[in-house]
Amino acid sequence: MTSATTAHSVVEPSTTTRRFAGTLVVLYAIITMIPLVWIMLTAFKSPDDAISYPPKVMFKPSLEGFCNLFTTRSRQTPEFIRSLGPPQGLCDDIARSRNMVVAGPSNYVPRFVNSLIIAFGSTVLAVALGTLSAYGFSRFRVPLKDDLLFFILSTRMMPPIAVAIPIYLMYRTIGLSDTRLGMILLYTSVNVSLAVWLLKGFIDEIPREYEEAAMIDGYTRFQAFVKVVLPQATTGIAATAIFCLIFAWNEYAFAVLLTSGNAQTAPPFIPIIIGEGGQDWPAVAAGTTLFLVPIVVFTVLLRKHLLRGITFGAVRK
Amino acid sequence: MAEVEIKAVSKAFGKTQALSDLSLTIGDGEFVALLGPTGAGKTTALRLIAGLEQPDSGSIRIDGRDVTGDAPADRDVAFVFQQYSLYPHLTVFENMAFALRAPTRRMPEADIRAKVQEVARLLHIETKLDNKATQLSGGQMQRVAIGRALVRSPSIYLMDEPLSSLDAKLRGELRLELKRIQVDLGATILYVTHDQTEAMTMASRIGVIEGGRLMQIGTPREIYENPINAHVAARLGQPTINLLPAALFAGAPVGVETIGARTEHLTIARGGGDISATVKRVEHLGDQSHLHLDLAGRPVVTLADPEAGFGAGDVVSLRLNRPLFFDAKGWRVAA
């Protein structure tokens, strides 16, 4: 807008304050990064290095974890392995050194694809529904507005797992259990409350005179919404989308309960990757490392909006 | 351009009666100003005409057609808002072309370009068309806001204090330009302001509005010389009219409770007037001075020639010179 944009003064923090804040941020970053770094290191360890005690920081990097993540293998006699032709690629080579052959692809890729479809699908739906309802709550006289908004928020106050059993039974009856559609609808309904609340804050900040001007100029309300409100709400929409995506991407409890063969997502799949004689930690770590990539990419793409977005409209454009 | 007729329109927001029984006709090509203090209902009146609010009662006609229930887009009005007038995500050109690009209008792009350039020249912003709306000075923003409306040829331009956010010098310049443009285009304008100078200099008629009621409407001269009550009298004139108890003066007509004395109603001399007063303070404004007087414990402000050489503490005499008379309720009493 015109007048609000110009006047925004910030008192510059002193050098000491800035150093102190900087130190805190770096410390916090290190503390949160340590587990991630450890997971990434583990992904490149051999199974023996991964469980050795004391833990190894220096080790000989190996791609065995990634190979085990993407393949299933079967144990064979050394004679049989010697009778085979030359190894088919790196993973086959590693498997043969352990008296195994690659039997086929693992389920990691289909699980990962399920995660992508379900998380992005539910995020798009939740943000779209959230934007429209937030606009409605922000601009129209809705009967019982405050009660409705509180009700929407209250669905978030209960731990989602409390309704897991009813949802499980319901989904079984209507045939939504172990389907991608079922998971998309479930994550959408959980996220939409957050989306409505976040986006209502952002849309409240957009002066209604913008749409009113457009409507006087010959646009319908919906056209004004698309032409004027949406472009100004991009920051809020981006921030909300990231929050929704992170929830849907990481969700574990419902996924364990409601999915198995068909629509299983990566989170319940990764920790149960079994190797020889128990958990295959390098494979689990490799699966987790790759699992982080989409969220990191998405966040980096939207980070400009996110920075402004998480201040919840406190900073003017 | 067309005639706009507002008939007995009322509007309440909850318990606040924003507008009561407003009737007003704006003639084709006329410049009418609504003048009133903050909260008087000026913006509400414009929003009702634009269709952004629905009246509780009454009707609105534009060019003879009853538009009371119509959507804003169907009313053919243009609005310049008090604030938030430009889209920050668009350039100046796109802001000004916004109305012309409305899907219902289907205007060819070449015509849009020509029209925007023509209006931009009129408002002296033709070099700023490619700027973002946020990269302008306050005065330029306000020109663009007015330009957004001027690219159209609506039945009526509704302007809500378009100059109020500007400094005095710019306001003066734009006031003149706006008046010139209105005359050139023969535009019908309803202009809302709380600045009496804007109303006096631009409007062919002024409506004085207060507490949601239209108190009086007439030419600037009528309103100034013949206010129907003390409220209206206090709206116009610099310095503000002095309202004094009639009892202080001899010879007021019966029924008069209050005497309204503007500068031109007061003759100040060193002695020999009707009543004497003490000079408390002199404000020098350059070409003239504001004289703050104490008249029997009541403040009186009037203009004086700086050459007269009055100073604080001087005792002067005042003579009333055909002042305005008001009764106990503030209504005007004929002299």
Ligand SMILES: Nc1ncnc2c1ncn2[C@@H]1O[C@H](COP(=O)(O)OP(=O)(O)OP(=O)(O)O)[C@@H](O)[C@H]1O
């Ligand atoms: N949407 C609304 N909801 C509730 N009350 C409102 C609304 N719009 C206006 N009002 C009230 O109606 C009255 C008139 O308001 P309006 O905006 O018309 O005043 P105004 O004359 O334009 O004042 P200003 O010079 O400050 O802009 C005020 O008391 C205001 O508080």
Ligand SMILES: [Mg+2]
């Ligand atoms: Mg107003």
